[in-house]
Amino acid sequence: xxxxxxxxxxxxxxxxxxxxxxxxxxxxxxxxxxxxxxxxxxxxxxxxxxxxxxxxxxxxxxxxxxxxxxxxxxxxxxxxxxxxxxxxxxxxxxxxxxxxxxxxxxxxxxxxxxxxxxxxxxxxxxxxxxxxxxxxxxxxxxxxxxxx
Amino acid sequence: xxxxxxxxxxxxxxxxxxxxxxxxxxxxxxxxxxxxxxxxxxxxxxxxxxxxxxxxxxxxxxxxxxxxxxxxxxxxxxxxxxxxxxxxxxxxxxxxxxxxxxxxxxxxxxxxxxxxxxxxxxxxxxxxxxxxxxxxxxxxxxxxxxxxxxxxxxxxxxxxxxxxxxxxxxxxxxxxxxxxxxxxxxxxxxxxxxxxxxxxxxxxxxxxxxxxxxxxxxxxxxxxxxxxxxxxxxxxxxxxxxxxxxxxxxxxxxxxxxxxxxxxxxxxxxxxxxxxxxxxxxxxxxxxxxxxxxxxxxxxxxxxxxxxxxxxxxxxxxxxxxxxxxxxxxxxxxxxxx
Numbered sequence: 001x002x003x004x005x006x007x008x009x010x011x012x013x014x015x016x017x018x019x020x021x022x023x024x025x026x027x028x029x030x031x032x033x034x035x036x037x038x039x040x041x042x043x044x045x046x047x048x049x050x051x052x053x054x055x056x057x058x059x060x061x062x063x064x065x066x067x068x069x070x071x072x073x074x075x076x077x078x079x080x081x082x083x084x085x086x087x088x089x090x091x092x093x094x095x096x097x098x099x100x101x102x103x104x105x106x107x108x109x110x111x112x113x114x115x116x117x118x119x120x121x122x123x124x125x126x127x128x129x130x131x132x133x134x135x136x137x138x139x140x141x142x143x144x145x146x147x148x
Numbered sequence: 149x150x151x152x153x154x155x156x157x158x159x160x161x162x163x164x165x166x167x168x169x170x171x172x173x174x175x176x177x178x179x180x181x182x183x184x185x186x187x188x189x190x191x192x193x194x195x196x197x198x199x200x201x202x203x204x205x206x207x208x209x210x211x212x213x214x215x216x217x218x219x220x221x222x223x224x225x226x227x228x229x230x231x232x233x234x235x236x237x238x239x240x241x242x243x244x245x246x247x248x249x250x251x252x253x254x255x256x257x258x259x260x261x262x263x264x265x266x267x268x269x270x271x272x273x274x275x276x277x278x279x280x281x282x283x284x285x286x287x288x289x290x291x292x293x294x295x296x297x298x299x300x301x302x303x304x305x306x307x308x309x310x311x312x313x314x315x316x317x318x319x320x321x322x323x324x325x326x327x328x329x330x331x332x333x334x335x336x337x338x339x340x341x342x343x344x345x346x347x348x349x350x351x352x353x354x355x356x357x358x359x360x361x362x363x364x365x366x367x368x369x370x371x372x373x374x375x376x377x378x379x380x381x382x383x384x385x386x387x388x389x390x391x392x393x394x395x396x397x398x399x400x401x402x403x404x405x406x407x408x409x410x411x412x413x414x415x416x417x418x419x420x421x422x423x424x425x426x427x428x429x430x431x432x433x434x435x436x437x438x439x440x441x442x443x444x445x446x447x448x449x450x451x452x453x454x455x456x457x458x459x460x461x462x463x464x465x466x467x468x469x470x471x472x473x474x475x476x477x478x479x480x481x482x483x484x485x486x
Contacts, residue, residue: 033478041478047470089463091470104478109464116460120404 003032003103008055011078014129015053022115022122029111035059035098040067041082046092048085050108054078057102062095074099083130086112150390151403154445157410157430160389169388170428173381177415180374187367194360201353208346211339218336225329232322236315243311250308253301260297264290397431397439407435410445 005027009015015023032055035041041052044065054077061081063069072094075081085092086109116123152160160166267290271283382393391398397411411433417425423442425431431442 035478039478043471045470047468047472049468085468085470089466089468106478113461113464 222332
């Protein structure tokens with residue numbers, strides 16, 4: 001079963017405002033990875049030099065490196081994850097596990113560097129989108145804290 | 149207009165072709181500057197010389213006029229002097245007549261005195277009464293004649309003296325007028341010489357002004373030719389280097405930024421829009437503001453990785469924390485994984 005990578009990326013909030021040509025470049029350098037149910041995408045504490053865009057299926061964000069901790073969140077398409085470590089170069093803050101069979105597009109730091117060389121503006125918009133996503137999460141966290 | 153990266157532009161500026169063009173350009177700029185300075189100098193000298201010629205001509209005409217006035221004045225004094233001289237001669241004639249008349253009276257007065265003395269002596273010698281009476285009458289008659297002559301001589305002598313005084317006064321006036329007239333004559337000749345000198349000077353200056361104007365025309369032609377050469381060099385720069393030449397800058401588009409361009413200064417400009425512009429300095433300018441706002445083009449600012457800026461790669465691709473795993477998970481579904 002093939003994945004329309006460009007279509008997947010277009011649906012992700014991380015790649016809003018990018019042109020078709022820029023999405024084409026990103027699609028070209030991204031790699032689709034298939035995960036079986038329960039398989040770990042990455043572990044808490046791992047080095048994080050890539051982000052993932054969920055193309056099909058769902059994943060669970062789990063506390064703890066062994067993947068047996070409580071589920072913090074469940075993500076479905078077109079969600080993306082792993083961008084925090086990619087940007088701040090810290091270790092993975094949680095474990096991500098496939099809830100069922102799923103496919104995710106992987107974009108490594110090298111892939112994004114290559115993209116930057118070909119489109120400065122496209123890369124800048126990508127970073128703006130990352131900042132928007134992180135800001136949105138921070139607002140949600142603040143609201144949750146305020147409700148407590 | 150070619151699109152270049154900064155490194156490419158620097159390579160172009162360091163190329164032998166550009167160095168040769170730059171040498172020609174500097175020579176042309178220097179020629180234009182010298183030609184303009186020479187033209188302005190000659191033009192101002194020519195105009196100044198024309199003004200000085202006109203001033204000398206005006207001064208000459210003025211001096212010539214004053215010379216005529218001095219001559220007229222001298223002539224008037226000389227005529228007055230002559231008139232007084234003639235009057236003095238006429239008075240001298242009258243004086244001479246009066247002198248003869250006075251001398252005659254003097255002789256007659258001497259005769260009357262002698263007659264009076266003789267008659268008095270005859271009366272003193274005495275004689276008969278009848279004769280005495282006749283002698284006394286003769287003495288009284290001689291005394292009356294003598295007194296009349298004394299009075300007449302006195303009047304004639306006073307007139308003679310007055311006439312002499314008049315002659316001397318006329319001579320004095322004639323003398324004064326003659327002196328002043330002579331001085332005016334000298335003054336008139338001197339002013340006339342000055343006028344002639346000024347006329348010559350005006351003519352010389354007119355000739356010099358014409359020569360300077362001709363030189364200024366030549367300098368203007370040289371300036372036009374030098375300016376033409378400058379324009380030709382700018383056109384050549386457009387063809388050879390793919391730039392857009394402005395009056396003071398050469399422009400190339402920035403390959404990585406469609407909204408900006410590189411501007412290379414063609415000369416120093418300490419009063420540049422926002423900074424001290426140096427010849428051959430490379431500046432980044434925006435499409436809208438152009439050279440009204442210059443930024444020195446720097447390696448690593450708006451420059452791609454190929455040009456040596458590694459800051460992003462050092463951060464983004466540098467060492468990361470955490471456990472390194474060959475494969476985070478999943479199976480590649482891409483037949484040609486990258």
